[in-house]
Amino acid sequence: MNTLTKITITETKLALRSPGFVISGLVLPTAITAVLGVIPGIRAESETTTGMRFLDAWVPSMIVLTIAMMGLQSIPGIIASYREQGILRRFATTPVHPAQLLVAQLIINVAVTIGGVGILLVAAGVVFDVPSPRDPLGFLLAFVLGTAAIFGLGLIAASVAKTSRAAGGIAMIAYFPIMFLGGVWLPRPLLPEVIQNIGAYIPPGVKALEDAWTGTGAQPLQLAVLAVFAVGSCAVAAKLFRWE
Numbered sequence: 001m002n003t004l005t006k007i008t009i010t011e012t013k014l015a016l017r018s019p020g021f022v023i024s025g026l027v028l029p030t031a032i033t034a035v036l037g038v039i040p041g042i043r044a045e046s047e048t049t050t051g052m053r054f055l056d057a058w059v060p061s062m063i064v065l066t067i068a069m070m071g072l073q074s075i076p077g078i079i080a081s082y083r084e085q086g087i088l089r090r091f092a093t094t095p096v097h098p099a100q101l102l103v104a105q106l107i108i109n110v111a112v113t114i115g116g117v118g119i120l121l122v123a124a125g126v127v128f129d130v131p132s133p134r135d136p137l138g139f140l141l142a143f144v145l146g147t148a149a150i151f152g153l154g155l156i157a158a159s160v161a162k163t164s165r166a167a168g169g170i171a172m173i174a175y176f177p178i179m180f181l182g183g184v185w186l187p188r189p190l191l192p193e194v195i196q197n198i199g200a201y202i203p204p205g206v207k208a209l210e211d212a213w214t215g216t217g218a219q220p221l222q223l224a225v226l227a228v229f230a231v232g233s234c235a236v237a238a239k240l241f242r243w244e
Helices: 003-017 020-037 054-084 087-092 098-128 136-160 164-181 193-199 206-214 220-240
Strands: 049-053
Touching: 003 020, 003 098, 020 054, 020 098, 049 054, 054 087, 054 098, 054 136, 054 164, 054 206, 087 098, 098 136, 136 164, 136 206, 136 220, 164 193, 193 206, 206 220
Parallel strands: none
Antiparallel strands: none
């Protein structure tokens, strides 16, 4: 068993001792969808969601919620708290590079994100007959790029914050607009058209997820913008990051 595997197992055990974000990432989006799904009007087709039920159009926004919670709330707070407590500095004095601790945290939080989205898709399909994405490869590409972009933004917050509280506050600068533009607080079909168009190019790419879902296919420009956000945010985070 290599060092990274051991650290990942240890960090997983620590995460399970305070499982707030783990439970939220795995359960909350599905729970919200289940609550909405019992409302008859939500399960009916709507003029604002042509060819789809309102509930079907809501699921991509719940994916946005999952990614944003883990990338902009969990990761920044954890990494900043490790710096605040001097854990990263102490790791730097050992043969184990502190980057391995960061990679372990990324593995855990990305795994929770994937698990939360998987539970959401299965539950929505089985319980409410929400169809699977008609363009699975496009959906997977949009999901990977969107997740990378959001986690990159979270790492930027973790890079410049000296405390976990400060990291959470900085991450909220991105969290609130992303939740709004992603249709989490107000369904996208009900947003003004100009807001919908802006949201189409903002990570984690809810419009690209929607287009892959309906089979129309994510637009190349949307995916290109997500890729730029992903590469750019991760590069900035790497440039700004300090162990102390």
